[in-house]
Amino acid sequence: MAEVKVPRFMISAPGSGSGKTTIVCGLLKALMEKGLSVAAFKSGPDYIDPMFHSRVIGAKSRNLDLFMxxxxxxxxxxxxxARHADVAVFEGAMGFYDGMGKTTEASAYELACTCDVPVVLIVNSKGAALSIAATIKGFKEFRSDSYIVGAILNNVNPMSYLFYKDVIERETGVKLLGYFPVMQDCNFESRHLGLVTAEEIGDLQQIVAKLAAQAAKSVDLDGLLQIAAQAAPLTYDEVSLEPVGRMRVAVAMDKAFCFYYQDALDLLAELGAELVPFSPIADAHLPENISGLVLGGGYPELYAQQLADNKTLLQELKTAIDGGMPCFAECGGFMYLLEHYRDGDKLYSWVGALKGESAMTKKLTRFGYVHLTAQQDNLLCPAGGTINGHEFHYSDSTNNGASFIAAKASGRGSWECANTTPTLYAGYPHIHLWGNPEFARSFIKQCAAYAAK
Known part of the structure; x- marks a missing residue:
């Protein structure tokens, strides 16, 4: 068992829509402007919020999903x-205690308990006064080990904050660390899978600069750092990884394919892969001398025509996959490998390495955490191999595959999923390769074998 001192705190809230991501971005920037090195983490499986963190701090934010x-x-x-950071900032998902089903399992609360993280609650205070104290006290006392030690009020004017601050602190025993007023010009837009991606907000840096200036003005940043410094040393078990070989692996990275867990990509690199980004939208050719492909999720449906127009790359991808180049494709990446994407009466031709087509539906399809069990030997594992994952998509396809069984974590239902061969995994479920590093090792072994041909 090893131990490291990591000053850290978590920003959480009673529920979604409280302003967590907006405020976290402002705090990250404000802390950086104090000359601090900042590490950022997001609880849960969400891909989009960490993109905002990453754009602010100039380094990759990391997902921490206890289920996976x-x-x-x-x-x-x-x-x-976080071992070399001055402070680590965690952003909780959803409401603080909201876990799987009727439990706190995999919630921000359980992450705080797992990593001994002091928690600062963001409370949307619009239209409330003393009831703010009831909310904070209720959350603090809902569990005896809540880790809640501070709060920041959102959508409140400075006069109201100063007027109620002492009574809220007296009633709750929780320190108020400041406030954010209503900042209409600093909201992030949303779409069907959550916020729009950070890349799509042209004035993101200006918005973050405003948020940071407000944080410096109305949030006790030194108080936050004092809370972070009080976190107990983090104990953990070291992990040793031996490289499998050396090879180049192409990773689709652009506006259409941007859903990745950075730690999973780092795991592939630690096992021997040189990760080479490419754009299925803009690049006419695959990178040279590659021995594997990774096609992540994202929003390919928004760029259907551009993807279809890039015919040279489509053909190169089909030729490579048909020729046995190992390919790991999730959700949007899986859709891209099908023959067609359908949008009403319009049919777009995509890679065609798999038969079938996909199309958008009007609701989330097969949403939630799943236990995945392989039904046959495949690129990632032998038959019987298991890993936890999640599905979160509005699209569906005519060829979802049957190489794995996905069983709902709630125990309510299961279904077949994923198309696989000894050199292919293509399916809707998202997985985190650190959930079972042997899946990553198996993929890299196949890439090494392909490179040796």
Whole structure:
């Protein structure tokens, strides 16, 4: 068992829509402007919020999902990624206690407990006064080990904040660390999978600069740092990885394909892959001398025509996959490998490495956490191999595959999924490779074998 001192705090809230991501971005920037090195983490499986963190701090934010990673791996990844930072900032998902089903399992609360993280609650205070104290006290006392030690009020004017500050602190025993007023010009837009991506907000840096200036003005940043410094040393088990070989692996990275867990990509690199980004929208050719492909999720449906127009790349991808180049494709990446994408009466021709087509539906399809079990030997594991994952998509396809069984974590239902061969995984479920590093090792072994041909 190893130990490292990581000053850290978590920003959480009673529920979604409280302003967590907006405020976290402002705090990250304000802390950086104090000359601090900042590490950022997001609880849960969400891909989009970490993109905002990453744009602010200039380094990759990391997902910490207890269902997919487990407690030991989660603690290790925090230590690995934050050991050299002056402070680590965690953003909780949804409401603080909201976990799987009717439980707190995999919630921001359980992440705080797992990693011993002091919690600062963001409370949307619009239209409330003393009831703010009831909300804070209720959350603090809902569990005896809540880790809640501070609060920041959102959407409140300075006069109201100063007027109620003493009574709220007296009633709750929780320190108020400041406030944010209503900032209409600093909201992030949303779409069907959550916020629009950070890349799509042209004035993101100006928005973040305003938020940081407000944080410096109305938030006790030194108080936050004092809370972070009081966090207990983080204990964890070291993990040793031996490279499988050396090869180049192409990773689709652009506006259409941008859903990746950075730690999972780092794992592939630690096992021997040189990751080479390419754009299925803009690049006419695959990178040279590659021995594997990774096609992540994202929003390919928004760029259907541009993807279809890039015919040279489509053909190169089909030729490579048909020729046995190992390919790991999730959700949007899986859709891209099908023959067609349908938008009403319009049919777009995509890679065609798999038969079938996809189309958008009007609601989330097969949404939630799943236990995945392989039904046959495949690129990632032998038959019987297991890993946890999640599905979150509005599209569906005519060829979802049957190489894995996805069982709802709630126990309510299961279905077949994923098209696989010894050199292919293509399916809707998202997985985090640190959830079972042997999946990553198997993929890299196949890439090494392909490189040796």
């Amino acid at each position: 990673l487990g407690q030991a791996t989660t603690r290790y990844l925090v230590a690995k990624n």
